Amino acid sequence: MTAIVPPPIDDGAPHAAVPASPARATGGEWSARYGASLLGIFSPSRVLVRGEGCYVWDADGRRYLDLLAGIAVNALGHAHPAWVAAVSEQIARLGHISNLFASDVQIELAETLLRLVGAGSEGRVFLSNSGTEAMEAAVKMALRTGRRRLLAIAGSFHGRTLGSLALTAKSAYRDPFGPLPGAVQFLPFGQIDALAEAVDTTVAAIVIEVIQGEAGVRTQPPGYLERARELADSSGALLIVDEVQTGIGRTGTWFAHRNPALVSGDVRPDVVTLAKGLGGGFPIGATLALSGRAAGLLAPGDHGTTFGGNPPAAAAAAATLHTIDSAGLIAQAATVCEDLAGAVERCGHPLVAGVRGAGALRAIVLTEPVAARVAHDALDAGFIVNAVSPEAIRLAPPLIITEDQAGEFVAALPDLLERATPRRVCPPPATERTLP
Ligand SMILES: Cc1ncc(COP(=O)(O)O)c(C=O)c1O
The missing domain is CATH 3.90.1150.10 (Aspartate Aminotransferase, domain 1)
Known part of the structure; x- marks a missing residue:
């Protein structure tokens, strides 16, 4: 069979028609x-x-x-080597499928994540491709409560697509693209009283990073997440913890919200988002719904993705989790x-x-x-x-x-x-x- 070689494009532009070897x-x-x-x-x-x-x-x-x-x-x-082998073997066995089908690796990955985060039998996972997408799904869950108010924290970074950008504090990132979805209120960093004052029954979700990576690696003060959980419980808001940067062993435990040096007590968020370290370098994001309520918020058709959690990405994540654990x-x-x-x-x-x-x-x-x-x-x-x-x-x-x-x-x-x-x-x- 003869290889099909596209004709060189010469439109006078300064791009090389045939790329030079690296x-x-x-x-x-x-x-x-x-x-x-x-x-x-x-x-x-x-x-x-x-x-x-x-x-x-x-x-x-x-x-x-x-x-x-x-x-x-x-x-x-x-x-x-373990990561390279897992991705290579998976691609050789089954590469991309669509969301019209499920894959064995995707299911196993979701089960592993639910086990690691300590979700009960009601926990469910949505797999995507990045941190911002993991947050988009979380934002949609929050808005599906029927409430519109979202509480985020000064200095937060949750991503660049419009839903997660709405929760991202930096005005230089936000201002050119408003109006952004949801009614987001930014609370001063680390002030438990301000949090307590802001929460009422109109709040859809409280969104927190235990350590704000992009704001310069700033840790929320002791008691902050614990109080946020109490306030979410009393108001009916969701507690969403963005572990895109802090998750998958980054802060000394699998998840920052489970790290006793950072959060005392047994705080169970409704939603945890992951990406970055999850795929060990292969693009993948995950939105973990821990509570039955959070798991039931998105109805069929409410959200979707072509690539999210496809077999090679799921295999990369599974190999990353397994190697972190076994070593x-x-x-x-x-x-x-x-x-x-x-x-x-x-x-x-x-x-x-x-x-x-x-x-x-x-x-x-x-x-x-x-x-x-x-x-x-x-x-x-x-x-x-x-x-x-x-x-x-x-x-x-x-x-x-x-x-x-x-x-x-x-x-x-x-x-x-x-x-x-x-x-x-x-x-x-x-x-x-x-x-x-
Ligand atoms: C806490 C947090 N959330 C979300 C994101 C967005 O992730 P991504 O760049 O994969 O979209 C980042 C990226 O730095 C992050 O640190």
Whole structure:
């Protein structure tokens, strides 16, 4: 059979008709082609071509220790053999089907998630492709209560599609796209009294991140989620906990809302959303309805997806969950990151105010707004970290990170901080000043 080769397109545009092989292009050439072909929404700093374990390599052959894991995604690092095998075997056996059919892997994944989150027999799962989609389903559940008021928290980030954007606090993200669905009220971060004041029987849902990752890894104060549960119970509102960033072992337990260091007591949300670490790098999101009431809110036809939870994505998630569990990665990553946090705090550099967060989701808090400079220099030095705010450097490494790898970063940090330290030019003493 002859291969069908499309004719080269030559419309005078600066796009290469036949893409060059990755081996032949430099990072600079790839970046130029990126700028000429992709929307200018992101500003990627490097073009990456390979990953293995906790390391990735760019197009110029430079190696980086990945302390961000694709923003809390690559739980097993890059190209983990169990994950690669699971996805490859699944694709070879059965790839995409539609939602007109179910798959064995999808069902097993849903069962595993319900078991992990401790849902009873009434629990149900909706599988999608991303965090924002997991939240969209949760928003629809909330609106299906018949109520329209949604309570979200200042600093929240729940995604960029319109339903989840409505719950996202940052006005720069929201304002160009209003009016957004639902009647969302943002409550001041961490103020239990303000929460209690806002909740009444018109509230459809209270939406909370136990740790706000995008706001700089900020943890809700003790008692906050517990009180939210009580208020949801007394008012008939749903309690939705967004664990897109904090879930799947990121904070030292499978879910942040089950972490006794963060939430005391047995708080059962009505809805928990997951994505990021769930697929270990394969796109998948999940909306877990824990209560029977939440599970019954969406009627047939209320929601849907073509790809959500398709067999390769479900296999990737199943392999990720199984490997995290069997290799004890949650405890291992939490210990390594606790030690890393302690070492950073003890380094004594004046730029370090402290380290926030839990498990393998941390932020080095700086005394000056120089996080972007530190992250930039860290990249040049071979470390991927993230300036999540002007004063905070986020670390969310693969859960397979070792003490030695964390130690590489700790050893490099003082120099990175030193280079980022603002040099204040003092005026010369009065006697030395030259007169105009
Ligand atoms: C807490 C939280 N919710 C939702 C999202 C949106 O996820 P996604 O980017 O997969 O749509 C994010 C992404 O950063 C997140 O951190």
